[in-house]
Amino acid sequence: MAPPSATRRPDDTEPAHLRDPADQPFTIDRYAVSDDLLPLARRFWIPVWDVPAGAQSTQRVLQYPVSLIVISETYARFYGVVSGLSATTLEGQGWGLGLMLQPAAGALLTGRRAREATDRDIDVADVPGLSGIRPELVRELMRPSPRDEQARAAARAHVEDALRPHLPVDEEGQLVNAIVEDVEGSPELLRVDELCARFDIAERTLQRLLHKRLGIGPKWLIRRRRLQEAADRLRDTGAELAGIAAELGYADQAHFTRDFRKATGITPGEFAARFR
Numbered sequence: 001m002a003p004p005s006a007t008r009r010p011d012d013t014e015p016a017h018l019r020d021p022a023d024q025p026f027t028i029d030r031y032a033v034s035d036d037l038l039p040l041a042r043r044f045w046i047p048v049w050d051v052p053a054g055a056q057s058t059q060r061v062l063q064y065p066v067s068l069i070v071i072s073e074t075y076a077r078f079y080g081v082v083s084g085l086s087a088t089t090l091e092g093q094g095w096g097l098g099l100m101l102q103p104a105a106g107a108l109l110t111g112r113r114a115r116e117a118t119d120r121d122i123d124v125a126d127v128p129g130l131s132g133i134r135p136e137l138v139r140e141l142m143r144p145s146p147r148d149e150q151a152r153a154a155a156r157a158h159v160e161d162a163l164r165p166h167l168p169v170d171e172e173g174q175l176v177n178a179i180v181e182d183v184e185g186s187p188e189l190l191r192v193d194e195l196c197a198r199f200d201i202a203e204r205t206l207q208r209l210l211h212k213r214l215g216i217g218p219k220w221l222i223r224r225r226r227l228q229e230a231a232d233r234l235r236d237t238g239a240e241l242a243g244i245a246a247e248l249g250y251a252d253q254a255h256f257t258r259d260f261r262k263a264t265g266i267t268p269g270e271f272a273a274r275f276r
Contacts, residue, residue: 080117104173
C-alpha cells in the first residue's frame with residue numbers, strides 16, 4: 001500500500017474549479033488516497049484560507065459526478081452530486097479537509113438511492129456509512145496547525161479507516177465507476193448512444209443505473225465533462241472560442257456560449273479574460 005501522501009499534488013488549478021487567478025486568499029493541497037481505497041475514493045484536498053477582514057472570497061466549482069465529504073472547524077457534511085454550479089464563500093481564517101469519493105460510494109454510504117442526496121448536503125452524523133468518522137478528532141488534529149503535514153496525514157488516515165469497512169465495492173458500483181471514468185477520459189464521446197455501445201447496455205438501463213447510483217443521467221455526465229474541458233481550454237490565453245466550440249462538438253460558438261453561461265453564470269469570453 002502506498003503511503004497516503006506519496007502522490008501529493010501542490011496547489012494547482014483543475015478544470016472543475018472556476019478559480020479567478022486574481023483571487024489569492026487561500027491554498028489548496030491535494031493528496032492521493034491509499035491504494036486499497038481507490039474503488040471508494042479519488043483524492044483528498046485541504047484548503048487553508050486567510051481572507052482580509054471585511055472581505056469575502058467565493059469559490060465556484062463545476063463539481064465532478066461524485067459525492068464529497070467535507071470537515072471544517074464548524075461543520076462536517078456529506079454532499080451529494082451537485083447538478084448545477086457549486087459556490088462556497090470563504091471569510092476570515094479557516095481550513096477544511098475534503099475527500100472526493102468515487103461515483104459508486106454515494107449510494108453505498110447513505111444506504112439510499114443517490115437521487116435522494118443530489119443537490120443536498122447531510123450532516124456526517126446522519127449518514128449511516130460514515131458513523132466511524134469523528135469530526136472532533138479531525139479538528140483536534142488540524143486545529144493547532146492546519147498546514148502541518150503530520151497532522152494532515154493523521155486526519156486523512158482516520159477518515160480512510162472509517163471507509164475501509166465498505167470494501168470491496170459491489171459489481172454494480174464498479175460498473176458505475178468504469179462508466180464515469182470512460183466519460184471523463186473520452187473527449188471524443190459526445191452522445192449517449194455511443195456510451196451505451198461501449199458498455200453494451202441499453203439506454204434505459206443506463207439511465208436507471210446512473211439515477212440510482214449517481215442521482216443524475218448520462219446526458220448530464222457528457223455535458224459536464226465538456227464544460228469542464230471548456231473551462232480548462234479557456235485558461236489558454238491563445239485559445240479561440242470558435243475553435244474550442246468546434247473541438248468540443250458544439251454546433252457553433254453561440255451554442256457553446258449559451259451552454260457555458262447557463263452552467264457558470266458568465267460567458268466563455270468573460271472567463272477567458274481572467275487569464276489574459
